[in-house]
Amino acid sequence: xxxxxxxxxxxxxxxxxxxxxxxxxxxxxxxxxxxxxxxxxxxxxxxxxxxxxxxxxxxxxxxxxxxxxxxxxxxxxxxxxxxxxxxxxxxxxxxxxx
Amino acid sequence: xxxxxxxxxxxxxxxxxxxxxxxxxxxxxxxxxxxxxxxxxxxxxxxxxxxxxxxxxxxxxxxxxxxxxxxxxxxxxxxxxxxxxxxxxxxxxxxxxxxxxxxxxxxxxxxxxxxxxxxxxxxxxxxxxxxxxxxxxxxxxxxxxxxxxxxxxxxxxxxxxxxxxxxxxxxxxxxxxxxxxxxxxxxxxxxxxxxxxxxxxxxxxxxxxxxxxxxxxxxxxxxxxxxxxxxxxxxxxxxxxxxxx
Numbered sequence: 256x257x258x259x260x261x262x263x264x265x266x267x268x269x270x271x272x273x274x275x276x277x278x279x280x281x282x283x284x285x286x287x288x289x290x291x292x293x294x295x296x297x298x299x300x301x302x303x304x305x306x307x308x309x310x311x312x313x314x315x316x317x318x319x320x321x322x323x324x325x326x327x328x329x330x331x332x333x334x335x336x337x338x339x340x341x342x343x344x345x346x347x348x349x350x351x352x353x
Numbered sequence: 354x355x356x357x358x359x360x361x362x363x364x365x366x367x368x369x370x371x372x373x374x375x376x377x378x379x380x381x382x383x384x385x386x387x388x389x390x391x392x393x394x395x396x397x398x399x400x401x402x403x404x405x406x407x408x409x410x411x412x413x414x415x416x417x418x419x420x421x422x423x424x425x426x427x428x429x430x431x432x433x434x435x436x437x438x439x440x441x442x443x444x445x446x447x448x449x450x451x452x453x454x455x456x457x458x459x460x461x462x463x464x465x466x467x468x469x470x471x472x473x474x475x476x477x478x479x480x481x482x483x484x485x486x487x488x489x490x491x492x493x494x495x496x497x498x499x500x501x502x503x504x505x506x507x508x509x510x511x512x513x514x515x516x517x518x519x520x521x522x523x524x525x526x527x528x529x530x531x532x533x534x535x536x537x538x539x540x541x542x543x544x545x546x547x548x549x550x551x552x553x554x555x556x557x558x559x560x561x562x563x564x565x566x567x568x569x570x571x572x573x574x575x576x577x578x579x580x581x582x583x584x585x586x587x588x589x590x591x592x593x594x595x596x597x598x
Contacts, residue, residue, distance in 0.1 A: 268384070268387065287409070287410070288384070289410045296423050296424060300423075311387060315387055316379075316383055
């Protein structure tokens with residue numbers, strides 16, 4: 256979700272990412288914002304993200320995260336994998352109904 | 354490759370973790386400020402907005418904790434802290450203080466080192482002797498308890514191996530001598546009065562003590578890695594290796 260958010264929104268800070276994830280879910284997903292940071296760190300350690308300090312719209316210093324090339328590939332791969340999984344599940348569910 | 358890369362970075366994070374801590378503190382502060390700004394814009398007072406932001410964050414301390422768990426390698430950080438604590442306790446311990454006191458009273462360097470050498474040699478020899486006696490006794494117990502068929506099948510005869518005893522005894526004596534001589538040697542190189550003050554305050558480590566802590570940790574990890582690699586690789590010929598568990 257973090258990678259996808261960054262893909263669609265471009266560079267964002269941790270707070271922005273957490274807010275965006277909640278908004279995209281239509282507030283059905285309630286996040287503890289603190290949990291975003293270990294996840295961001297993990298993705299950065301794996302080389303999917305890079306970070307740099309910048310200034311926010313309201314003039315606050317913030318650390319911005321951005322997708323790397325590997326991160327973009329990972330979004331594409333994970334999206335494909337997810338679509339395949341859900342399509343398989345959909346077949347099963349459809350089969351059970353009929 | 355990704356997990357390996359992540360582990361290497363986590364290993365690298367063990368160095369300069371104070372700087373990284375400061376950076377994460379700044380990031381958390383900036384997160385809270387951004388959230389508070391949003392709350393104030395939505396009509397909350399600043400205090401209420403901060404309260405809400407902290408609740409939504411899930412608390413500052415748990416966030417710090419989970420982030421710290423992911424950043425480095427917890428057990429190594431723990432090891433560094435334990436060693437630091439151990440060395441500090443050693444400095445505060447009676448033997449260290451006694452050496453410093455003797456130095457303050459005017460004992461010569463040679464005399465201090467000699468005293469430390471004799472004390473450590475006696476402790477080392479006693480330790481090695483006790484270890485050998487214990488090993489001999491355990492071999493006897495094992496011979497009575499283990500089934501004959503198992504003993505007959507085992508690759509090596511169950512006995513106290515002379516080479517292993519020699520190597521273990523030498524290591525025990527060397528380790529004890531080092532443990533005794535290093536503090537004595539360091540104390541003769543330090544300015545006694547300032548060292549005593551550090552001991553009294555339980556204050557910060559001196560540069561040499563810090564180097565010593567790092568040296569211990571590097572050696573310890575190197576030995577652990579050697580054991581791990583040696584244990585895991587089938588290409589190592591075990592015939593000329595003495596194993597000590």
